Amino acid sequence: MLRRILSIALLTVAGLLPSPVRAQQTPQEKEQILWQKLEATIQDVDRNLDGVLAVAILDLTTGQNYLFHADEVLPTASSIKIAVLAELYHQAQQGKLKLGDLYTLESSDLVGGSGVAGALTAGVTRLTLRDVAALMISVSDNSATNIIIDRIGMENVNALLNSLGLTHTRLRRKMMDLKAATEGRENIATPREMMLLLEELYRGKVLNKQFTEDYFNLLSIHKESYIPRELPEDLRVANKPGELEGVRNDSGIVFLGKRPYVISVMTTYLRREHDGGKAIIRISNAAYQMFDRLSRASEYGRVISPHDTSNP
Helix, strand or coil, X not given: CHHHHHHHHHHHHHCCCCCCCCCCCCHHHHHHHXXXXXXXXXXXXXXXXXXXXXXXXXXXXXXXXXXXXXXXXXXXXXXXXXXXXXXXHHHHHHCCCCCCCEEECCHHHCCCCCHHHHHCCCCCCEEEHHHHHHHHHHCCCHHHHHXXXXXXXXXXXXXXXHHCCCCCCECCCCCCCHHHHHCCCCCEECHHHHHHHHHHHHCCCCCCHHHHHHHHHHHCCCCCCCCCCCCCCCCEEEEEEEEECCEEEEEEEEECCCCCEEEEEEEEXXXXXXXXXXXXXXXXXXXXXXXXXXXXXXXXXXXXCCCCCCCC
């Protein structure tokens, strides 16, 4: 008997007896491998970035997310305009204003970073509030942004954020208010809260269907930014970047086929701002490569492209 037991043990060690059958991976387990590779890319970006990096990515189809230093409170720069625009539409939905209300541009409205507004004729040029908001988003016009903030009220933007449980995202100063910035009153957020704000808007938790659609139409206006930089030109991306000295950010939704997703990448303490922009572009590209495959693949990972002519 002892000899038989020893023989079986030796055969097992030698691999001559069949081992227990390993359970096959589920589609979800296969997807986790892709998420792990995305995580590895982001960690590599972080290792090579001379600055602080924080990331939040959310699959709007499955609810799975990836968070990297995502609760760090960081300067938003112009990305805070995502929240400002949300409150503008919120008040339009409440009937407190109309997006078609006209505003006459005054010379007192002009601040640094005015862009298009600075080229318009003060006292004569009349724009709808939606037009002003379009300047705020498309060319990040700071004068246009301040006009919107004055119209809707800074405290109301923060009240909307509070109602969504976003307690770390704050509008604390108007654009180009260097005195407020020097005093520490910076506009701030965390990547997780930027992600959650965009998710709430996407799911219709903030605005009704009509206003939600128009909100994202405005946020999707083409602009110089990082998230879509290396993505297909016809891909719809609703985002708002932000730039300050030592800071580069971008947050938005990529409306990709069956797998739309939210991405928020924030960088600060940058030695070279250019490197922050490159970091966002690389992370955005890596996220797109993963979600694009998930959007077009079967549960086994077979990806079928419209131009696929390979043998079955």
